[in-house]
Amino acid sequence: MISDPPRIETATGTDWPEVVALLAGTGLPFEDLGEGGALEVLVVRDDAGRLVGCVGLEGEGSQRLIRSLAVAPALRGHGLGSALLAAAEARARTEGVTTLYLLTLTPAFFDHRGYHPVARDAVPEAVAASAEFERLCPGDAACLTRALDPAVEAT
Numbered sequence: 001m002i003s004d005p006p007r008i009e010t011a012t013g014t015d016w017p018e019v020v021a022l023l024a025g026t027g028l029p030f031e032d033l034g035e036g037g038a039l040e041v042l043v044v045r046d047d048a049g050r051l052v053g054c055v056g057l058e059g060e061g062s063q064r065l066i067r068s069l070a071v072a073p074a075l076r077g078h079g080l081g082s083a084l085l086a087a088a089e090a091r092a093r094t095e096g097v098t099t100l101y102l103l104t105l106t107p108a109f110f111d112h113r114g115y116h117p118v119a120r121d122a123v124p125e126a127v128a129a130s131a132e133f134e135r136l137c138p139g140d141a142a143c144l145t146r147a148l149d150p151a152v153e154a155t
């Protein structure tokens, strides 16, 4: 069971082994996670404390990569993936990100969530230099992008 709404938190070092296990089990790249580039990971746990979902926001500056969106198979279809994506987008907005990019083998999940296809050679160098783009994602992965509205300032 998951709290409603799910409590999505920033991962710490102690979450790392479970993040890697979830990504490995899902077939998503994890090999570069310890390479030291700028990466924020958000995670969600079930009521028993098991890590059941994650999403990453990689890079610095106004253009970044969404990656590693994964939900444990038994919990899919209940809105957790959407909540994680929305949380990563909200985090990105607060950090001044204006454009997100991602590579995925499941583009259908993203196509009514504000993302649209973009040519790989139109992706800015800062994002295209990531390990996902350079070596980890298969060449047939769809490349998608989304423009973000600026964060709404608290009044």
Ligand SMILES: CC(C)(COP(=O)(O)OP(=O)(O)OC[C@H]1O[C@@H](n2cnc3c(N)ncnc32)[C@H](O)[C@@H]1OP(=O)(O)O)[C@@H](O)C(=O)NCCC(=O)NCCS
Binding pocket: 026, 028, 067, 068, 069, 070, 071, 072, 075, 076, 077, 078, 079, 080, 081, 082, 083, 103, 104, 105, 106, 107, 108, 109
């Ligand atoms: C994609 C993923 C994160 C969705 O998680 P989730 O908790 O099931 O997502 P939600 O419950 O919020 O939404 C379910 C929606 O995703 C769709 N969906 C789930 N898996 C899908 C897949 N493999 N291909 C296409 N659509 C998929 C469902 O049909 C449903 O559609 P709708 O809400 O738009 O009508 C999850 O299926 C997953 O971990 N997949 C493997 C890893 C992956 O592909 N990650 C994305 C690329 S980084």
